[in-house]
Amino acid sequence: MLKATFPLGRIAGVQVAAHWSALVTVALFAWVLGVYLSGTGSTATVWITAIAGAIALVACLLAHELAHSLVARRDGVQVQGITLWLLGGVSELSGEPRDARSDLRIALAGPGTSLLLAAVAGTAAMLTALVSPDSTLTAALGWLAIVNAVLAVFNLLPGAPLDGGRVLRAIIWWRTGDRLRAETHAARSGQILGFALGALGFAEFIAIGHLGGVWLMLLGWFLYTAAHTELVLSGLRHRLGDTRIREVMTPNPLAIPADWPIPALLASDAVHTRHRVFPVTDRTGHPIAVLAWSDVAALPESARHTTRVDDIARRLPPGAIAGPDERLADVAARAVLRPNLDALAVADPAGPLLGIVTATDLVLACNRSALGLPIPYSPKNSR
Numbered sequence: 299m300l301k302a303t304f305p306l307g308r309i310a311g312v313q314v315a316a317h318w319s320a321l322v323t324v325a326l327f328a329w330v331l332g333v334y335l336s337g338t339g340s341t342a343t344v345w346i347t348a349i350a351g352a353i354a355l356v357a358c359l360l361a362h363e364l365a366h367s368l369v370a371r372r373d374g375v376q377v378q379g380i381t382l383w384l385l386g387g388v389s390e391l392s393g394e395p396r397d398a399r400s401d402l403r404i405a406l407a408g409p410g411t412s413l414l415l416a417a418v419a420g421t422a423a424m425l426t427a428l429v430s431p432d433s434t435l436t437a438a439l440g441w442l443a444i445v446n447a448v449l450a451v452f453n454l455l456p457g458a459p460l461d462g463g464r465v466l467r468a469i470i471w472w473r474t475g476d477r478l479r480a481e482t483h484a485a486r487s488g489q490i491l492g493f494a495l496g497a498l499g500f501a502e503f504i505a506i507g508h509l510g511g512v513w514l515m516l517l518g519w520f521l522y523t524a525a526h527t528e529l530v531l532s533g534l535r536h537r538l539g540d541t542r543i544r545e546v547m548t549p550n551p552l553a554i555p556a557d558w559p560i561p562a563l564l565a566s567d568a569v570h571t572r573h574r575v576f577p578v579t580d581r582t583g584h585p586i587a588v589l590a591w592s593d594v595a596a597l598p599e600s601a602r603h604t605t606r607v608d609d610i611a612r613r614l615p616p617g618a619i620a621g622p623d624e625r626l627a628d629v630a631a632r633a634v635l636r637p638n639l640d641a642l643a644v645a646d647p648a649g650p651l652l653g654i655v656t657a658t659d660l661v662l663a664c665n666r667s668a669l670g671l672p673i674p675y676s677p678k679n680s681r
Contacts, residue, residue, distance in 0.1 A: 309360075312368070312377055314381075315380070324356055328345075331351045331352060331441055334437070334441055339434035343434050348438075358412065358449075363386075364389075370391055373396070374396060374400075375391050375393045375400070376393050377390070378616055378632070386449075393628050401464060402464075406461070409450040415446045416444075420440070455491055456487055457489075457491035458488035460488065460491070467484035470484070478533075478536045481529075481532035485526070485528040485529035488525025489521075491518075491521055491525075492517075492523075492525055494518070495515075495518030496514070497518070499511040499518055531630075534664065538667060541626045542622070542623055543621065543644055544644070547622065547644045549652065551654040553577045553578070553579045553651050554607050557608065558606065559605070564594075564602075574590060574591055575656060577654050578608065578611040579651055584650060586613065588614055588640060588641050588643070589611040615633070617633045619642070619643045622646075
């Protein structure tokens, strides 16, 4: 997922973080609202209200994502957290809904919350209008109601990864009983939608030179690429089926202690293996990071004597640490493995390292499954 995030705390047990680009979103909303409120009050009043309104809108986006997360958790889907970024927010789920009904509930929770917030803001605007119909506050509340309603409607457009794409997937899944078919239709619809938005934005920018066209192009690009990723992942889940992590992992892999200096690593048994990537463990043996030979090679030779493994190792995100009985398809959907660089660490919660899964293992499992061959539990000689 998104890198360079900073934590904001927990809400109802869900971890919330923000990417630095969320600051751009707040600034953009404040500018748009400031222009909208122009003439409704003094300059100071307008811009103070605009900044407060922008922050309130981001809070509404957070509430939208929180609704998804809470309903998902109630339906048995694990939630890693919520990240706010340039294009709004995203709920990071560790699994998939167990049935079409759960899928539909999770999808509708966000737009339903946005519509509720639109109603609340609209009601508040009508109440303040009774006292001061032309005030800055009344106009700001009206704007907040309109934007929340627009966001709800936009999110219901029928294309993944939008909520409407999830609704489409749930409906097709429910009517046909074929989850792969449902995911494929929703993802392809998302690609078409993304292309259409990008083309519309390009036309707007060329025809009238409006910067809103650039925003539409960016949004279209995001939707298209995200839909393409979902299409690939749906095929991956189909090929892997119910394969479990323990069936493809390399058990008891050679692990590198995090506190080792680089000279100790270069003098260890690791150099006599054909392995390209290694799990890094803490003092208790629990995996915390991953180290590839390319990470070591990028370190200047003059710095190797003063550098430890944990100085250059790449931290494992929670999604890249899996239990041995988890479905490989679920884990692969939440963690991208780059060949010769990344790996999934296999361990029980807070327990010692049990195994490792690399991109090579994942490709091999997919190929064997596609050929109808069994995926046996067996040690690997390279990774």
